Amino acid sequence: MNSVDASTERKRYLQNLEEERNSAFLYRTLAEKEENGNLAEVYRRLAEAEEGHADLWGQKLDVAGGAVPPFRPTTRTRILAWLAGRFGAQVVIPTLTAKENAASSDYAGQADAADLIPTEQSHARVLRQIGENSAAGLGGSAVAQLEGRHRMAGGNALRAAVLGASDGLLSNFNLIMGVAGAALSARNILLTGFAGLLAGAISMALGEWISVQSSRELYQKHIETEREEIENAPEEEIEELVLIYQARGMEESVARQFATRIMADRENALTTLVREELGVDPEELGGSAWEAAFTSFLLFAVGAIVPVIPFLFLEGMTAVVVSAAFSAVGLFAIGAAITLFTGRSIWYSGMRQVAFGLIAAGATFAVGRLVGVAVMG
Numbered sequence: 001m002n003s004v005d006a007s008t009e010r011k012r013y014l015q016n017l018e019e020e021r022n023s024a025f026l027y028r029t030l031a032e033k034e035e036n037g038n039l040a041e042v043y044r045r046l047a048e049a050e051e052g053h054a055d056l057w058g059q060k061l062d063v064a065g066g067a068v069p070p071f072r073p074t075t076r077t078r079i080l081a082w083l084a085g086r087f088g089a090q091v092v093i094p095t096l097t098a099k100e101n102a103a104s105s106d107y108a109g110q111a112d113a114a115d116l117i118p119t120e121q122s123h124a125r126v127l128r129q130i131g132e133n134s135a136a137g138l139g140g141s142a143v144a145q146l147e148g149r150h151r152m153a154g155g156n157a158l159r160a161a162v163l164g165a166s167d168g169l170l171s172n173f174n175l176i177m178g179v180a181g182a183a184l185s186a187r188n189i190l191l192t193g194f195a196g197l198l199a200g201a202i203s204m205a206l207g208e209w210i211s212v213q214s215s216r217e218l219y220q221k222h223i224e225t226e227r228e229e230i231e232n233a234p235e236e237e238i239e240e241l242v243l244i245y246q247a248r249g250m251e252e253s254v255a256r257q258f259a260t261r262i263m264a265d266r267e268n269a270l271t272t273l274v275r276e277e278l279g280v281d282p283e284e285l286g287g288s289a290w291e292a293a294f295t296s297f298l299l300f301a302v303g304a305i306v307p308v309i310p311f312l313f314l315e316g317m318t319a320v321v322v323s324a325a326f327s328a329v330g331l332f333a334i335g336a337a338i339t340l341f342t343g344r345s346i347w348y349s350g351m352r353q354v355a356f357g358l359i360a361a362g363a364t365f366a367v368g369r370l371v372g373v374a375v376m377g
Contacts, residue, residue: 006064012110013061017054017068019103022077024050026096029081030089039089039130046123053116060112080340093131095340100124161299162337164204168303169334170357172196173327176307177320177361181368186315193308201300209293216289219274226273230266237273238263306330324361331357 027047034040058068073081084092104120107113175196179189230237241259242252250258263269307330310322335353336346 010061010064010066013057013064014066014069016106016110016113017057017061018074019106020050020054020057021071022074023096023099023103024048024054025071025073025077026080026084026092030084030092033085034089042126042130043089046126049119049123053119056116075346076339083340090131093127097124097127097131100127161295162334164296164299165303165330166334166353167204168197168200168300169306169327169330170303170360171200172304173307173323173357174361174364176311176323178364178368180320180323181365182371183369186311186319189319190308190311193304193311197301197304197308200304201297204300205293205297208296209289212292213289223270223274227270230263230269230273234263234269237269241273303330303334320365324358327361328354328358 024047027043027050031040031043031047034043061068080092080095100120100123104117104124107117107120172193176189176193179192184192226237238256238259241262242255262272307323307327310319310326313319314322331353332350335350338344338353339346339349
């Protein structure tokens with residue numbers, strides 16, 4: 001192996017090592033924060049598996065003549081760990097699931113990583129299972145399945161927050177640039193900006209309220225249907241539960257015993273079936289429509305206020321330039337936040353968001369300028 005190939009291999013080993021170390025760190029953090037003993041055990045075993053992978057890459061790096069550096073969690077890993085500690089594991093479960101899927105894909109192109117692919121895939125299944133059963137937690141059977149090479153197998157609030165702020169910032173930034181291009185006064189631009197903020201935030205809030213409320217009503221209808229089925233056809237409901245638990249890795253006999261025991265208590269059976277089949281906690285029914293509406297209103301407004309602020313203190317082209325600068329910073333922050341879900345470089349995602357936002361704003365400014373000239377002569 002020549003020096004170039006050796007250097008490339010060392011870089012690959014180091015990259016794999018750091019990825020596995022960061023994953024292990026996150027799972028250890030989840031285990032420490034988790035109050036459910038079964039779930040904490042699952043996270044600990046996931047961490048141990050990732051630490052085993054890290055040891056493998058560390059040994060390869062050492063044999064290849066590379067130095068194994070001390071571990072320092074990346075900024076992204078620290079942020080995810082903080083979010084999990086502050087808001088709960090469900091906030092980061094979708095990101096971790098995507099991370100495990102990405103690891104499987106990355107290892108598919110590495111001949112010496114073939115043995116690790118099934119484990120990474122099983123980790124993704126475990127995380128999906130946790131996400132799907134967040135209301136009830138993970139039972140002892142699931143932990144038993146994890147013992148058998150993780151054959152069993154999601155926290156979207158943060159993603160929704162980022163996208164809500166992004167919508168507000170991009171839409172109002174473009175609106176303001178459009179009217180600024182028409183050479184309207186700072187007072188008119190300010191009025192337009194606040195009108196756009198209010199109209200957009202109300203629209204988002206109303207849409208979210210209707211969406212969540214409709215989902216709640218649909219869930220209520222399904223719950224009543226499920227209640228009737230339990231009363232009229234309990235045997236069929238037992239079969240449904242058996243199939244659900246078999247799909248999660250239980251033996252048929254164990255699944256049938258478990259399902260029969262659940263159906264012995266009709267109210268408990270209703271709660272279980274609603275959670276298993278609909279994926280919703282009957283006590284919450286998908287959350288409060290009013291809370292969702294208020295959150296959407298607030299998040300959109302937070303993003304939409306950014307390009308408006310300079311026009312409170314400045315006028316003319318100075319205000320336009322400063323507004324664009326403020327918006328660029330906001331766009332970069334949103335792009336950086338998106339990397340929590342994608343795993344891409346902060347600079348790449350941030351600058352991509354800035355570029356797209358500024359191009360769109362430049363186009364609306366140009367259109368506004370053309371319309372303004374045509375109208376005013």
